[in-house]
Amino acid sequence: xxxxxxxxxxxxxxxxxxxxxxxxxxxxxxxxxxxxxxxxxxxxxxxxxxxxxxxxxxxxxxxxxxxxxxxxxxxxxxxxxxxxxxxxxxxxxxxxxxxxxxxxxxxxxxxxxxxxxxxxxxxxxxxxxxxxxxxxxxxxxxxxxxxxxxxxxxxxxxxxxxxxxxxxxxxxxxxxxxxxxxxxxxxxxxxxxxxxxxxxxxxxxxxxxxxxxxxxxxxxxxxxxxxxxxxxxxxxxxxxxxxxxxxxxxxxxxxxxxxxxxxxxxxxxxxxxxxxxxxxxxxxxxxxxxxxxxxxxxxxxxxxxxxxxxxxxxxxxxxxxxxxxxxxxxxxxxxxxxxxxxxxxxxxxxxxxxxxxxxxxxxxxxxxxxxxxxxxxxxxxxxxxxxxx
Numbered sequence: 001x002x003x004x005x006x007x008x009x010x011x012x013x014x015x016x017x018x019x020x021x022x023x024x025x026x027x028x029x030x031x032x033x034x035x036x037x038x039x040x041x042x043x044x045x046x047x048x049x050x051x052x053x054x055x056x057x058x059x060x061x062x063x064x065x066x067x068x069x070x071x072x073x074x075x076x077x078x079x080x081x082x083x084x085x086x087x088x089x090x091x092x093x094x095x096x097x098x099x100x101x102x103x104x105x106x107x108x109x110x111x112x113x114x115x116x117x118x119x120x121x122x123x124x125x126x127x128x129x130x131x132x133x134x135x136x137x138x139x140x141x142x143x144x145x146x147x148x149x150x151x152x153x154x155x156x157x158x159x160x161x162x163x164x165x166x167x168x169x170x171x172x173x174x175x176x177x178x179x180x181x182x183x184x185x186x187x188x189x190x191x192x193x194x195x196x197x198x199x200x201x202x203x204x205x206x207x208x209x210x211x212x213x214x215x216x217x218x219x220x221x222x223x224x225x226x227x228x229x230x231x232x233x234x235x236x237x238x239x240x241x242x243x244x245x246x247x248x249x250x251x252x253x254x255x256x257x258x259x260x261x262x263x264x265x266x267x268x269x270x271x272x273x274x275x276x277x278x279x280x281x282x283x284x285x286x287x288x289x290x291x292x293x294x295x296x297x298x299x300x301x302x303x304x305x306x307x308x309x310x311x312x313x314x315x316x317x318x319x320x321x322x323x324x325x326x327x328x329x330x331x332x333x334x335x336x337x338x339x340x341x342x343x344x345x346x347x348x349x350x351x352x353x354x355x356x357x358x359x360x361x362x363x364x365x366x367x368x369x370x371x372x373x374x375x376x377x378x379x380x381x382x383x384x385x386x387x388x389x
Contacts, residue, residue, distance in 0.1 A: 002028040004299060007067035009052050010074030011040030013344040013354065014275050014291075017283065018073065019043045021291040025299070030065045033074075037347040040073075055081035062090060069093050069298055073274055075103045075149050076177035093298040094201065094251030098273035101249065106148045106184065108271050116248060118241050118268040121260075123186035132169040133162060135185035142188040145169060146219070147176035156219030158188060189267060191260035195228045196278045198290055199242040200254045202297040204304055206246060208239050209286060209293075213365075214278040218352060223373060224278035225313040225365045226285040231264060238266040245271060254294035277354075278314075284340055284359040285312030310361055313368035315376035317341075317356035319349035323383050330378040334358060339375035349381060 003026040008015045011031040016039035019029045023043065031044035034051050041047040046065065050057035055078040062070060062085055070085065070092045079100040086096035101107040106125050112118045124135035125148065132145065142160040145168040155175030159168040165185075172183040194216065198209035213228030214221045230238070242257040245268075249255075256276025258269040279290040287307050288296065296303045319326075326349055334341055343356040358375035362368030 002026060004028070004068040005030070005065070006298075007062065007065055007070050008032060008040055008044070009058070009070065009072045009077055011038035011044070011047070012074070013039050013280075013342070013346075013357075014277065015040035015073040016043060016344065017280075017289075017291040017342075018071070018275060018294060021289075021295045025295065027295075027299075030061075030067060032061055035347075037345075039345045042345050052077040054078065058082075059085065071274075071298065072099050072103075074177075077103060079103055092251075094253030094255070094273050095249065098249040098251055098253075098255075102271050102273050103149060106182065109184065111248070112245060112268050112271075116244055118244070119265065120268050121187040121189050123184055125182060126169065126185050127182045129166045129169050132165050132183060132185050136162060136165065139185055139187045144186050144188055145172050146184050146186075147172045148182045148184055149177045154219055189260050189262060191262045191267070193228065193261045194269070195230070195238070195259050195261060195266075196224070196276050197238050197242050197257045197259065198254060198276065198279050198282070198293070199239075199246055199257050200293050200297050200303055201246045201252050202293075202303045203252070203300045204302040206243050207293075207303055207306060208242070209279075209282065209290070209306060210308060211235060211238065212276075212278050212281060220352070220354075221278050221316065223313060223315045223369055224281045225311070225369050226281050227308070227311070227365070229365075230261065230266075234261060234264050234266050237264075241266065241268055249273070252297045252300065254290055254297060256290075280342070280357050281312050281314040281359065283342065284314075284361060285309055311363065311365045311368045312359070312361050313365065313372040315358045315360075315369070315372035316354050317343075317358065317376050317379045317381075319351065319353045319355050319381055321349065321351055321383065323349045325383065327382045328356075329380045329382050334375040334378035337371060337375045337378065339371055341375070341379070343379075349383075355381065 011033035029044040031040040126132040210227035214224040256272040260267040282289040339360040360371035
């Protein structure tokens with residue numbers, strides 16, 4: 001009846017778009033997350049509510065639904081249980097090894113730098129304020145401090161003096177996922193730009209999407225655009241590094257590989273074994289989009305050719321407070337600009353939480369970014385039902 005039964009571990013906006021792609025290819029989708037009415041649950045065949053860090057609950061859900069493929073879509077997952085399930089014959093996409101190494105920054109950074117020999121920033125891990133301050137002897141100042149496990153870049157900040165390191169450590173721990181108070185303290189690299197190189201390991205080989213540029217604020221992306229301008233040599237270096245990582249991790253799927261670009265150097269930063277938030281731009285910039293690519297690779301289907309639609313951009317729509325009683329204004333004005341919208345259907349707002357994204361094409365990347373930002377600015381969250389409003 002179904003092409004495949006897929007269990008999503010994480011059901012936010014990325015999971016939602018993946019579930020839509022899966023339904024279009026006739027798959028059955030079971031969406032799992034820690035709260036009800038998560039975005040992917042709204043388009044899935046069934047759902048389960050539990051913490052992905054609860055190994056017993058994770059195993060119970062798998063044994064109940066018996067999926068053909070388990071698809072991790074968030075960072076905070078009990079990867080030890082994933083490994084056990086894979087060893088027992090359950091399929092994890094791209095692989096349990098990929099999930100175990102990349103769900104925490106310590107695993108993937110050590111793997112990239114020490115085992116694969118990729119160029120990275122200098123770094124140390126810290127599990128206390130004192131450890132973080134001691135790391136300065138290796139990484140220097142200024143430095144960037146991040147949780148080893150976080151969602152969408154949250155908890156990241158830059159310390160420019162030794163006095164700021166302790167506060168940066170506290171901020172990282174307060175915004176981490178999981179229950180391990182560990183951070184990465186890394187060298188601040190004066191980079192020219194940051195890119196995401198979506199790289200696909202599929203039945204018909206390794207494929208690269210055009211590089212995606214992005215602007216971050218408070219550790220999370222605000223706009224992304226495709227294609228990002230890179231020299232042929234720099235792009236070739238990034239592709240070679242990404243291919244090396246994928247070959248070592250194994251499995252099939254889409255990986256979001258992040259690099260700092262400094263002059264002609266592509267410096268490895270992070271990797272996600274799943275669709276990437278900056279890759280939301282591919283919903284308008286290319287076909288197949290990143291979610292369709294991930295799905296096709298997982299199912300053993302060919303992914304080529306990847307067809308670009310031209311310069312494109314995404315801009316996020318953010319909430320500014322916590323509420324469960326809200327509505328969207330300005331949708332008509334946003335669409336009248338010629339841009340497209342994706343509103344995620346999250347049941348609750350939080351300060352700086354992504355609630356949607358505007359997508360735009362343009363004659364140039366700059367035109368596309370400007371149009372996406374204008375459209376996103378048209379959309380406003382109205383909280384008039386809040387108590388005290």
